[in-house]
Amino acid sequence: MRTPTLYLAVLTTLSFTPYANAANFTFSSYYHDHMVLQQSSAGTSIWGHSSKIGDVVHIKLNNNEVARATVDSHQIWQATFTSPTDHGPYTVSATSSLGTLQISDVLFGDVWLCSGQSNMEFYISKLMNATEEYADSAKYPNIRLFHVHKEFSTTPFTDVRHIDAAWLKPTQQSLVRYSAVCWLFGKYLSQHYNYPIGLVETNWGGTRIEPWSSPDAIKACAGFSGRRKRNQYQVNQLYNSMIYPLLRNTIKGVIWYQGESNAAHAYQYSCQFLEMINDWRAKFSKASGGTTSSSFPFGFVQLAPYREAQQNLAYPQLRWAQTANIGYVPNSLLHNVFMAVAMDLPDFTSPYGSIHPRYKHDVAYRLYLAALGVAYHQRGVEFEGPFPTSAVIDSTHRHLTIEYDRGLAPIEVRSSEGFEVCCVNHNTTFCNSFHTHWMNATMTSHDYATVTLDISSCNHANHVVQVRYAWQESPCPLHQCAVYGKSSNLPGPPFTFHVSA
Structure with missing residues (x-):
């Protein structure tokens, strides 16, 4: 499939060079004009880089100082400040002896990270009603889109090095190659709550759970290891480049669509999935100074159908493993976890292969309902099928x-x-x-x-x-x-x- 011409400007990847040994003062590459910062009762994290160790950085919202930070020995400054009750927009500035940085049109709302493999990556342009989605996007100017470029690494990145979309407003140009499930989930939340939603897409088609897991998560499940080759299929290598650099940022939660590539070893997945969730929660919370909850809500899509009339038991076994072998979520092992059941959404004639069903509206709406009940604690929402x-x-x-x-x-x-x-x-x-x-x-x-x-x-x-x-x-x-x-x-x-x- 050819890349649509109208997306070429967005597709140009933004690159950010490493900051060590550079005489500069910058925000993290995550921070740009038009971004959404997480509004949290525990505060909001903001951070960046400076070549001047020990320097003091003053953080301001609309010219009012809200926090200070000191540049540490790793040339990183990080501060937390009380989240404003108003959604904005704001101008955020950081001032040190090396100068002043400023980003504008900054909104405060909920930031959701969208990760997994190809069904999370599945573009809006591949939806059956893509044209209608493009036209409808004008109604949601307060949804903002961030897209981490695909990259693997044997060692953790301090910051995101390459970005495909840096907090873009929704238009046909910015949506055409954005995750359909991520966008639709954010759109349904925006319809319901009418406040800013930030969507952070970080995924890679065909990948197993192991590359998205930290060394700690891998070790927690006995017997799991990997060779240290350099590609996106090896343990830790997507965590290092596409998750670790995001840990300092405050987020509301995660939605996850992955598992097809692990179906052949489904019996391992119940441990792997549980440990990855626990590990991401602990590391996001610690790195963000406690502003991301250590039990943040985590939603996932239970595997959709694949091939018609196949008797392969790997898929149902993986679906079971996704729930920690209990059958439903949240449960005693997977607390504050929600899911969208997708086993009734076959698309055997999908032009993108039957492993990529096009019914992402159903998937995203079911995730949204479950998020209302679990992540937002809204009473009276029916978000689970009968069990x-x-x-x-x-x-x-x-x-x-x-x-x-x-x-x-x-x-x-x-x-x-x-x-x-x-x-x-x-x-x-x-x-x-x-x-x-x-x-x-x-x-x-x-x-x-x-x-x-x-x-x-x-x-x-x-x-x-x-x-x-x-x-x-x-x-x-x-x-x-x-x-x-x-x-x-x-x-x-x-x-x-x-x-x-």
Whole structure:
């Protein structure tokens, strides 16, 4: 696909040279005119570089001094100041003995970092309604776009070295090669809250989770290591160049769309994902002087379908691992984490390959709903699809009834397909995902919050120990999985669940 001509000006990458041994005084490369700074009860971080160690830097908002910083031995100055209650715009200046720096049209709002692999990278220009999105973007002048250029490194960068978009306002020119999920998520938030939203895109197609993880996160999951080759597929190398340089900045949270490249080793992902989230939280908080929460909200997209009629179990296993093997979020391991279920969004005829479904509006809207409930603590928002709370076999041992959400919320059944039970001898109490005794279970009835399955094909010499749902690479046609929330219109996520008699 050729690069659209109208984007060439934006595509020109901005470069920033290392600051060591340079006689200069600058903001970090993250800070530019038209940017959004995070408005936080813990304050806002601002930082930069100076060749004069020990020099004092005075930070002002609209000519009012709000903070001071001292240049440290690494030639970095960093200050935190109380976030203003007004959204702006402001002029921000930094003054030292080497001169005065100034950026204008600075807004205060929420800053979200958007990371992952190609489905996060998926351009707005590839959407089915791209033309309408370009035209609509004029309604959102207070959404600002930052895009980190793809770069890998064996050692951490102090600052972002190359930038594809430096806090641009949304126009067709700036949006055409921007992340669709990132933009739409920010747009829905802007519609709801009507205050500035900053979007920081930092992603790379085809990458595994290991390159996005720090050495500490890698070590936390025993047995994971990598060779120190120089490319975007090796451990730590995208963290070093595309995450580490952002740690000093204050952010609201992260949305993440990745996992396809880890599906072949899905059993490892539950540890890897958990540790990466915990590690990013700790490091963002520490580097930003506590202005980024050490438990900031983290949203992710559960893997969408890939190929039609494939029996590959790697995808459902990875979806399960994304929830720390619990099935839903937030949970006891993944606190303040939210997700968008995407298994009912196949796009097998996508011109960009079926691994890249074009239904990013659904994805972003589901992420947005979940963010309202988890990140923004908004009451009354239905952001999760139905999840089972019990699975009981009747006295005849012919039927299994699954109850959702303790029977308190109505479900909508759109299909009778997708349920399986594991039928094993009476000495077996557990079935793993690859057990050969899984068999389809026909739905015989459903009501307000339950579905009943026929399990009579599991003969008297065996018994059913588990039930699972949507345990396929591509479990259903578009918007036609079996169980949805009747009022939320959200699909119930895949699960594996122990049964009781």
